[in-house]
Amino acid sequence: MGPKERREREREEIRTRILDAARELFASEGVESVTMRRIADRIEYSPTAIYFHFKDKDALLAELCDCDFRAFAENFAAIARIADPVERLRQAGRVYVDFGLMHPSHYRLMFMTPKTAQSQTIEKGNPSEDAYAFLKGIIADLRGRGLLREEYDNVDLTAQVIWSAIHGVVALDIAKCHDQWVEWRPVAERTEAMIDFIERAVLR
Amino acid sequence: MGPKERREREREEIRTRILDAARELFASEGVESVTMRRIADRIEYSPTAIYFHFKDKDALLAELCDCDFRAFAENFAAIARIADPVERLRQAGRVYVDFGLMHPSHYRLMFMTPKTAQSQTIEKGNPSEDAYAFLKGIIADLRGRGLLREEYDNVDLTAQVIWSAIHGVVALDIAKCHDQWVEWRPVAERTEAMIDFIERAVLR
DNA sequence: AACCTAACTTAACGTCGTTAAGTATCGGAG
DNA sequence: CTCCGATACTTAACGACGTTAAGTTAGGTT
Numbered sequence: 001m002g003p004k005e006r007r008e009r010e011r012e013e014i015r016t017r018i019l020d021a022a023r024e025l026f027a028s029e030g031v032e033s034v035t036m037r038r039i040a041d042r043i044e045y046s047p048t049a050i051y052f053h054f055k056d057k058d059a060l061l062a063e064l065c066d067c068d069f070r071a072f073a074e075n076f077a078a079i080a081r082i083a084d085p086v087e088r089l090r091q092a093g094r095v096y097v098d099f100g101l102m103h104p105s106h107y108r109l110m111f112m113t114p115k116t117a118q119s120q121t122i123e124k125g126n127p128s129e130d131a132y133a134f135l136k137g138i139i140a141d142l143r144g145r146g147l148l149r150e151e152y153d154n155v156d157l158t159a160q161v162i163w164s165a166i167h168g169v170v171a172l173d174i175a176k177c178h179d180q181w182v183e184w185r186p187v188a189e190r191t192e193a194m195i196d197f198i199e200r201a202v203l204r
Numbered sequence: 205m206g207p208k209e210r211r212e213r214e215r216e217e218i219r220t221r222i223l224d225a226a227r228e229l230f231a232s233e234g235v236e237s238v239t240m241r242r243i244a245d246r247i248e249y250s251p252t253a254i255y256f257h258f259k260d261k262d263a264l265l266a267e268l269c270d271c272d273f274r275a276f277a278e279n280f281a282a283i284a285r286i287a288d289p290v291e292r293l294r295q296a297g298r299v300y301v302d303f304g305l306m307h308p309s310h311y312r313l314m315f316m317t318p319k320t321a322q323s324q325t326i327e328k329g330n331p332s333e334d335a336y337a338f339l340k341g342i343i344a345d346l347r348g349r350g351l352l353r354e355e356y357d358n359v360d361l362t363a364q365v366i367w368s369a370i371h372g373v374v375a376l377d378i379a380k381c382h383d384q385w386v387e388w389r390p391v392a393e394r395t396e397a398m399i400d401f402i403e404r405a406v407l408r
Numbered sequence: 409a410a411c412c413t414a415a416c417t418t419a420a421c422g423t424c425g426t427t428a429a430g431t432a433t434c435g436g437a438g
Numbered sequence: 439c440t441c442c443g444a445t446a447c448t449t450a451a452c453g454a455c456g457t458t459a460a461g462t463t464a465g466g467t468t
Contacts, residue, residue: 007435007445014446036425046448048426057425112316112379124385132386151400157389161373161397168372169365175316181328182336185361193365196355201405208466211414218415240456250417252457261456 015053017043022064030105034061058115066121068106073122073131075099080127080134085141086199092138093166093195096131100170101187112171135159142202152202162198169194219257221247226268234309238265262319270325272310277326277335279303284331284338289345290403296342297370297399300335304374305391316375339363346406356406366402373398 021042025034036057040047054060075095082088100107127134136159142148143155152158173187185193225246229238240261244251258264279299286292304311331338340363346352347359356362377391389397 011446035423037423048449049447051426052446112375114379114382130385149404154389156387157393157397160376160386160389160394161401164372164376164394164398165369165401166372167376168368168370171316171375172364172368172371175318178318181334182364183360185358185364189361190364190368193361194368197365197369197405200353201401211466215415239454241454252418253416255457256415 011053014043018050018053018060019064019067022060023067026064026105026109027103031061031109061109065109068103068110069122069131070129072099072106072110073127073129073134076131076134077128085138085145086147086203089138089142089162090195090199092135093198094191096166097170097187097191101173104174107170108174111167112174132159132163135163147204148202149204158202162202165194165198215257218247222254222257222264223268223271226264227271230268230309230313231307235265235313265313269313272307272314273326273335274333276303276310276314277331277333277338280335280338281332289342289349290351290407293342293346293366294399294403296339297402298395300370301374301391301395305377308378311374312378315371316378336363336367339367351408352406353408362406366406369398369402 018039021039022034025038025042036050037047039060040050050060054063076092079088079091079095082091100111123129125133127137136155139148139152139155139158139162143152148158169187169190173190176182177184177187184190222243225243226238229242229246240251240254243264244254254264258267280296283292283295283299286295304315327333329337331341340359343352343356343359343362343366347356352362373391373394377394380386381388381391388394
């Protein structure tokens with residue numbers, strides 16, 4: 001079964017070539033520059049060739065998004081070894097915001113855009129692939145050591161509130177940082193303030 | 205100068221007819237259904253007629269957005285009379301989230317989309333037209349009564365952190381409520397939790 | 409009565425996502 | 439060795455989009 005495997009491998013290769021081209025366009029020129037035709041240009045194929053490998057544009061973007069979710073979760077691996085859960089939470093907040101500010105296009109697609117039904121390639125609940133699970137782990141740890149206020153007995157609810165708070169910093173910055181309406185404090189200052197804010201809210 | 209005034213009035217009328225048609229499409233079918241051609245259909249004009257009244261589609265959307273910012277700020281008028289600043293803050297959070305959840309399309313355009321350089325028709329700093337100013341007023345009041353922790357001595361920074369926190373609840377819900385990845389707590393529960401969260405963080 | 413201009417319309421351009429139909433390549437069966 | 443069918447593409451086209459150019463009509467001014 002030599003040729004069959006080769007075909008399979010080649011098919012996988014061109015898939016990743018398409019994804020890579022899309023990712024480059026996406027990162028450098030924003031999501032609105034990612035068109036089937038421009039992706040096709042980059043890999044020197046006709047636009048319709050892409051449809052042989054992806055159902056449609058949404059499916060392609062969803063797969064891009066999936067890769068990014070994994071890359072995002074991997075950012076937290078470095079801080080997983082921090083023993084003190086309070087410090088781990090603080091660093092997690094910084095890592096989260098940094099990712100969003102360094103990759104605003106990706107962040108928008110991942111967390112600020114409705115559609116994109118996620119695929120199955122990420123192992124749910126595994127903290128090294130699933131950042132939400134990582135956050136829940138921190139909260140469970142804090143709770144286990146009796147550091148949380150007693151009101152925060154629901155891990156999911158607590159995780160969702162903390163996530164919302166830190167997401168708000170990133171999302172508002174991405175969407176509104178060029179808005180002269182508000183006299184914005186520097187985003188780094190807002191981030192640190194939010195991290196303190198979260199700590200004051202949940203710790204005893 | 206009778207006819208001249210009439211012309212002016214008619215011009216204003218058709219402008220608002222266009223805006224109304226756009227708003228209806230927008231609210232009922234989402235922003236992606238707002239096309240120049242469909243707006244034109246609704247008012248029984250040709251698509252190009254709109255360009256006589258608005259520079260382009262972005263300008264039209266920006267103007268829509270402006271109306272919505274004013275309507276948004278007016279929602280807070282009812283709670284402006286609440287004497288207790290703590291309770292006023294709590295109610296403001298609820299009003300904010302309710303607006304976002306009841307008008308997700310508008311909320312997305314107003315607070316989750318980068319572009320839309322705001323126009324000049326809103327009086328900045330006037331709490332009855334500018335919701336950010338309204339929030340700052342609450343914080344200044346809290347501070348004036350010595351209810352805030354001493355760390356929150358910067359009104360702008362404090363307002364921006366609180367806004368981010370509550371925006372995060374709305375924004376995540378709009379973008380991710382249909383995501384099965386996370387076992388979401390009901391948005392009402394998250395909202396109340398965030399309001400408590402904010403209070404615990406900033407009050408003495 | 410002639411004219412000018414504001415307020416439109418029709419036609420068109422170039423873009424987009426996507427589908428239909430055609431073509432070449434190539435592994436495997438007779 | 440030849441033929442076949444599937445695989446992997448291409449070209450052509452459709453309908454929708456934002457927008458511009460050119461043409462038309464109606465009403466106030468001179």
